[in-house]
Amino acid sequence: xxxxxxxxxPDHQVIFDMIDPESRILDLGCGTGDLLHLLAGDKDAxxxxxxxxxxxxxxxxxKGLSVCQSDIESGLAEYPDGSFDYVILNQSLQEIRKxxxxxxxxxxxxxxxxxxxxxxxxxxxxxCLCFGGKAPMTPSLPYRWYxxxxxxxxxxxxxxxxxxxxxxxxxKACFLNGQKTITFWPNLRALGAIFLLSWGRGINH
Amino acid sequence: MKATLxxxxxxxxxxxxxxxxxxxxxxxxxxxxPPAALKLESGxxxxxxxxxxxxxxxLNKEKSNAILVLHALSGDAHAAxxxxxxxxxxxxxxxxGPGKPFDTDRYFVICSNVIGGCKGxxxxxxxxxxxxxxxxxxxxxxxxxxxxxxxxxxxxFLGIEKLLCVAGGSMGGMQALQWVASYPERVRSAIPIATxxxxxxxxxxxxxxxxxxxMADPAWREGNYYDTGQxxxxxxxxxxxxxxxxxxxxxxxEKFSRRLKNDRFSFNFGADxxxxxxxxxxxxNFVKRFDxxxxxxxxxxxxxxxxxxxxxxxxxxxxxxxxxxxxxxDWLYPAYQSQEIVRQLKQKQVDATYCxxxxxxxxxxxxxxxEGQTTLIHHFLExxxxxxxxxxxxxx
Numbered sequence: 001x002x003x004x005x006x007x008x009x010p011d012h013q014v015i016f017d018m019i020d021p022e023s024r025i026l027d028l029g030c031g032t033g034d035l036l037h038l039l040a041g042d043k044d045a046x047x048x049x050x051x052x053x054x055x056x057x058x059x060x061x062x063k064g065l066s067v068c069q070s071d072i073e074s075g076l077a078e079y080p081d082g083s084f085d086y087v088i089l090n091q092s093l094q095e096i097r098k099x100x101x102x103x104x105x106x107x108x109x110x111x112x113x114x115x116x117x118x119x120x121x122x123x124x125x126x127x128c129l130c131f132g133g134k135a136p137m138t139p140s141l142p143y144r145w146y147x148x149x150x151x152x153x154x155x156x157x158x159x160x161x162x163x164x165x166x167x168x169x170x171x172k173a174c175f176l177n178g179q180k181t182i183t184f185w186p187n188l189r190a191l192g193a194i195f196l197l198s199w200g201r202g203i204n205h
Numbered sequence: 206m207k208a209t210l211x212x213x214x215x216x217x218x219x220x221x222x223x224x225x226x227x228x229x230x231x232x233x234x235x236x237x238x239p240p241a242a243l244k245l246e247s248g249x250x251x252x253x254x255x256x257x258x259x260x261x262x263x264l265n266k267e268k269s270n271a272i273l274v275l276h277a278l279s280g281d282a283h284a285a286x287x288x289x290x291x292x293x294x295x296x297x298x299x300x301x302g303p304g305k306p307f308d309t310d311r312y313f314v315i316c317s318n319v320i321g322g323c324k325g326x327x328x329x330x331x332x333x334x335x336x337x338x339x340x341x342x343x344x345x346x347x348x349x350x351x352x353x354x355x356x357x358x359x360x361x362f363l364g365i366e367k368l369l370c371v372a373g374g375s376m377g378g379m380q381a382l383q384w385v386a387s388y389p390e391r392v393r394s395a396i397p398i399a400t401x402x403x404x405x406x407x408x409x410x411x412x413x414x415x416x417x418x419x420m421a422d423p424a425w426r427e428g429n430y431y432d433t434g435q436x437x438x439x440x441x442x443x444x445x446x447x448x449x450x451x452x453x454x455x456x457x458x459e460k461f462s463r464r465l466k467n468d469r470f471s472f473n474f475g476a477d478x479x480x481x482x483x484x485x486x487x488x489x490n491f492v493k494r495f496d497x498x499x500x501x502x503x504x505x506x507x508x509x510x511x512x513x514x515x516x517x518x519x520x521x522x523x524x525x526x527x528x529x530x531x532x533x534x535d536w537l538y539p540a541y542q543s544q545e546i547v548r549q550l551k552q553k554q555v556d557a558t559y560c561x562x563x564x565x566x567x568x569x570x571x572x573x574x575x576e577g578q579t580t581l582i583h584h585f586l587e588x589x590x591x592x593x594x595x596x597x598x599x600x601x
Contacts, residue, residue: 048556048557054560054561054562054563054577057558057560057581058560058577058580058581060558061528061558061580061581061584061585061588062580062584064584064587064588064591065558066526066556066557066558067558067559067560068547068551068557068558068559069559069560069561070559077548078547078548078549078551078552079551079552079554080552080554083554
């Protein structure tokens with residue numbers, strides 16, 4: 001299915017559609033703030049960003065956004081429980097060291113977490129590794145082995161297993177390949193995935 | 206001495222003259238005439254009180270565009286523009302003026318001096334109307350909260366219900382934070398720069414060395430020097446120490462390296478190195494413009510200041526927006542102290558922006574025209590002001 005994105009990044013459009021109007025939103029690793037700007041403007045959301053890069057922060061402030069400079073791992077600590085309706089972790093999960101810790105923290109300060117990451121098991125990546133014998137490079141994993149910021153190389157299936165094991169409930173999932181959403185065999189055919197997570201029922205956290 | 210003069214002009218250069226405010230004047234607000242004297246945190250009272258201030262730009266009809274700018278330890282009300290006949294502009298001229306971040310075409314900018322000072326406001330060098338002599342050490346101790354209380358009276362007098370912003374660096378940042386703590390409902394936004402919720406032992410220690418230097422000078426005479434001349438040596442040394450703490454290792458290297466004033470060692474204890482000449486020059490200049498007792502009182506006020514442990518925001522939700530700025534090379538007010546402010550804001554879910562700016566200037570960085578600081582303040586104020594005009598209390 002084609003995503004109608006009107007010049008908006010497809011992953012941003014998917015996340016945008018997952019979020020209820022007038023929500024409180026924290027974006028971890030918000031970059032130059034395009035997504036938050038969209039949410040603040042068109043969803044009347046109350047937004048806050050966390051970002052490490054100084055230049056990206058200038059861009060956010062230029063857009064009228066509020067951003068605290070911090071890395072993702074230490075950015076959540078002071079927020080009280082339930083400070084936000086959604087915590088967004090888009091395209092940064094694979095760069096994080098303490099994955100479970102961050103997701104648990106995100107679900108402490110927010111009711112729901114939106115996670116977006118590149119799929120390492122995309123067919124071209126498999127071909128690259130299997131037949132080319134080389135570390136895969138795909139549109140969603142564009143880096144070479146020596147300059148990638150990624151620490152984690154996970155597939156959609158890996159992440160689903162992880163959620164089941166840790167007790168995260170997958171409320172929504174969307175699998176992307178460019179402008180298209182993928183329904184069949186997403187682990188093979190999708191370049192990236194976006195999950196809406198909450199704590200599963202009966203999970204003691 | 207060439208190098209020192211160059212540094213001086215670098216710090217205050219306003220750049221393009223077309224965006225200068227031109228000639229400005231200091232005004233004086235007199236209030237708290239006894240028996241309605243100003244009650245101070247120490248329990249003592251002060252009256253009457255004179256507060257020096259300057260204003261730039263025009264207050265709009267709704268009185269919603271007023272920004273209060275607050276100065277550091279040795280600063281004054283003259284933040285921008287030129288005093289008649291003077292060659293150098295106010296201390297934050299790089300930031301205040303038409304088209305500058307504190308844009309006087311849009312905002313009504315007020316800069317207030319502090320009580321306890323010696324720049325036109327009531328302080329230890331002022332005449333005590335009771336005795337007809339300067340207060341000297343009879344002057345009551347004032348705190349940052351007292352300074353802010355006096356400024357609140359000025360803002361009342363100017364008819365401003367809610368300030369669009371309170372902003373300042375170093376001790377000016379402390380005052381900005383104190384404004385939020387004391388009068389949260391009267392502050393729409395705050396920009397504390399290179400400041401702290403409380404002084405660390407290191408900061409107190411530097412201040413104490415400065416105070417001891419003043420008090421060790423025989424000319425100090427327990428503060429009663431107004432007939433005999435002030436303790437210039439002691440005050441100059443205090444200022445020299447201050448200047449060391451305002452710079453970074455790198456900025457000193459860039460400014461002076463080990464360059465000699467003359468080409469060879471003198472083999473005496475005069476100033477051989479340019480850095481020594483610079484400190485002497487700064488010290489000698491300072492004693493001409495600052496009162497030693499004021500230095501004692503104000504540094505003490507800074508050391509007493511403490512809004513840690515949740516005291517910045519006490520009680521109910523706060524709709525004040527924050528822009529917190531620190532500088533990488535500032536070791537006097539290190540970034541962790543600004544992060545401490547941000548932590549309190551996060552705990553109370555206050556709308557906050559924080560950025561640690563790259564700069565080699567050390568603590569002095571906030572006085573320099575830094576692109577990052579300019580951009581952040583400009584857009585932060587613009588957003589705050591547009592939110593205010595749309596009647597939008599919450600930042601969206």
